[in-house]
Each structure stands twice: as structure tokens, then as C-alpha cells.
Amino acid sequence: MLLEPDQPSSEISATQLAYNKLRELILTGELAPGDKLKIDGLRSRLELGASPIREALSLLTSDQLVVRQDQRGFRAAETSRENFQEILTLRCELEGMALRQSVQNLTEAWTEDLVLAHHRMTRAEGRSTAEFELRHKAFHMALIGNCQSPLLLGFCSQLYDLNIRYRYLAGRASGYEGRKIGDEHKCILEATLAGDFEAANGHLMSHYETTGAFILSYAT
Amino acid sequence: MLLEPDQPSSEISATQLAYNKLRELILTGELAPGDKLKIDGLRSRLELGASPIREALSLLTSDQLVVRQDQRGFRAAETSRENFQEILTLRCELEGMALRQSVQNLTEAWTEDLVLAHHRMTRAEGRSTAEFELRHKAFHMALIGNCQSPLLLGFCSQLYDLNIRYRYLAGRASGYEGRKIGDEHKCILEATLAGDFEAANGHLMSHYETTGAFILSYAT
């Protein structure tokens, strides 16, 4: 018989590790927009060789979180009011599209995924920001996860990340103060479970627009 | 005085070179769907070191042209009928969206871009496939290039590439035989220049649907 030797949480490649860490640093603003990302600096900061770091930076470039300059290295992508608007608008359009398709294909299995994702998010509300943000994204992805288009989901995931970066940059918790965020999610969930696309989409869009307006009011 | 010493066409990084070549090889099917992409093999084939090749493969992974497997290397992405359908559908939706916005913002400068792109495409008709495909993509990107959303353009560009790969795989020229492709483009162009989104979109969509049907009829 073959026993699994209790994999010691390694198993993950240095490239993946670098990607995860750098992504986190940029999303949270610890690496600020426009910052030069020197290979040597990151090498000592992450205690990794140049190769996995360069690979990770290449991946982040495709995610629009990093910009590569000819032979002059990498920087964290700049931010701007226009860029934020663009992300917000496009996100609404693509997620609306994906939500419509998801609701059209409504199944019992997906219903269960949704309920579960929502439950996990509410349970994570008290915990760390990182934990909640993870569950929050999972919930939003679950809402559109039944759309039968992996490519569209990938685009939405990317836009979600670009958007959340602005929320971090505007200061922690911003966008959520003074709102019953739990209620908003509940409305979206219930309309979706009921198969009512128009209602669900309305709630979802106003959820985004409200958060967006908050963030814009904070921006330079 | 400072003379430009007639840059000897280098200036391009090994990574970019690897990216361009590999992308071409995969799009044209010279590297077939599912093919194992061994670093050593590519190293000798492209006469480059491992680092730029790995970086290029990472970028192509984000493009969905390559798939990375844990610590088991890279392969050319698989193809399937469903995947093609997904690409086609999503492309129609996103390009429709982008075309609408482009037409709404119609300007004299953009009009000129369009006419120019169309002219270059028609002039390239007799020349090499590579030359024509370049101009063909440029024309289609120009049609939606006035939409004021770089992110959306990026998505469309990616979908265009994924789509054209299927056209190559179905065999050269497929999708175009027995059609007056020039006329189709002309219809799209003229409706767009006239600011008639509905007409332009109709022509564009049927252009894609027709090509799509051709390709599907060839697929396994």
C-alpha cells in the first residue's frame, strides 16, 4: 500500500510562490503604483533566484498589474481615475453577461455551490481581511461560475483583481463603511437562487456602482 | 551631432523573440495542440537559453495558447469543438460591445485610421499569408480601436488570436474559399464609416458566423 507522506506544504514551485507573493504585494499596495521592481531587490526580499521572479513578473504583466519596459525592467502598473472607471464599466458589462448565462443554466449543483460560497463568506466576516477577501472573491466568482465560459470567467477574475487593488489603495475597509454589505450580498444571492436575472443583476450592479463611487471619492 | 548608427534589427530582447516565434508556431499549428514543449528542444530549435524561453511560455500561458503543468513542463493548449464555440460566441459579444462604443465616439482621426487599415489589408491580399493576416487583424482591431477601453481591446485581441489558430488548424485559406471576403469587409467598413452601428455589427457578426461555420465543418 502507498501512503501519502503528508506533503509538507512545499510541493509549490518557486515561480508560483513568487507570483502569489508579488501579486499580493501589488494588490494591497505594499508595492505602490509606479514602483520600480528591481530584480535584485525582489531576489533578496523573497529569497528566490532571478528566474522564478522574472517568470512571475511576466505573468503579472499579462494580468496588467505589472508593466515591462523594453530592457529597463519592470514596474508596478500605474493607476488613474480613468483606468478605474474603465475597469468598473467593463466589469459590470462582463459580469452582467456572465450572470445572465449562469442564471439561464441554473442547476441544483450550482445552487449548492452558491449557498456554500455565501455561507463561507459570511462566516469569514469576523476574521482576517485576507481570509474575508478570499471568500468574497469566491462568492462573486461563484455567482457567475455557471456561465459555461472559462474564458469569460478568466476575464472577470482579472477585472476583479484590478478592481480590488483600487479598494486597497483607497484605504482598508473603504467602500464598506456605513453600508450593510451583508444585506447587499443576501439580495443578490436570493434573486439569483430564484432565477430572477433582472433583479439579481440590478442588485449586483448597484453593489459595484456604490463601491465604485466610494473609491472614486477617495482617489487623487 | 548624434547619428543613429543604423540599428541592426537587434534591439529586440531574446524573450520577445522567443514569444513571437513560439506564438507563431502555435497559431499556425506547426506546434500542434497537445504537443509537449520541452525546454531543451526549444532551446536548440530557437537557439536561445532556457530563461527567455520559460518567460515566453509563461506569457503564452496567460494567452491560453500554452498550458503549464505543475512541475511537468508546458504543452500547447488542446483544442476542442466546445472551446471553439466558446471563443466564437465570446468574441461576437465583446467585439459587438467594442464596435458600438467605437461608433459612438466616431471621430475624423479614427475614420482615417480605418480607411488606412482597410487599404493596407486589400493591398496585402496578393502577398504572403503572414502579411495578409497581419493586416487583416489590424483592420479588425481598428474597427473596435476607438472604443476607449484598452482592456477590452486586449481581450478582443486575445480572442482573435485564439480564433485564428482554429482557422490555421482547419487548413490554410479555409473559411475564405468561395466567398467574396473583400465585399464583406467593404460592407463592414462602409456601415461603420456611416456611423450605422446596427448595420456594421450585423455585417461583422455574419462575417464571423460564416467563417465559424466553415471551420466547424472541418473540425474533428
Added chain:
DNA sequence: ATGTCCAATAAAATCGATTTTTTTCTAGCT
């Protein structure tokens, strides 16, 4: 003073070699 050229420094990009991991092959066992 201002601008240009050149040397010195710093950083990016790339390569070759080493280390890990996966895959393949073979011998031994039931």
C-alpha cells in the same frame, strides 16, 4: 553657464551548470 562626450556604476537580460522532480526501465516478489 550649458551642453556633449566619455568613463564608471548599476541594473537587466541571458547563459551554463546544478539541483529537484518526474518518468522510464528493470529486477524481484507474490
Added chain:
DNA sequence: AGCTAGAAAAAAATCGATTTTATTGGACAT
């Protein structure tokens, strides 16, 4: 025969060092 374990081979992933490219600072000439 079929299966498992372990050795050998192959490939991926990573590292350290080298090469190339960009940036900085200073001397010289206008």
C-alpha cells in the same frame, strides 16, 4: 503473469555567474 520497489535516465526548475544594456556623474569644450 501481474504488480511493486528501487535504480537509472530524462526533463523541469532553479541558481550563480557572465554579458549586455541603461543610467549616472564628471571633465571638457563651447
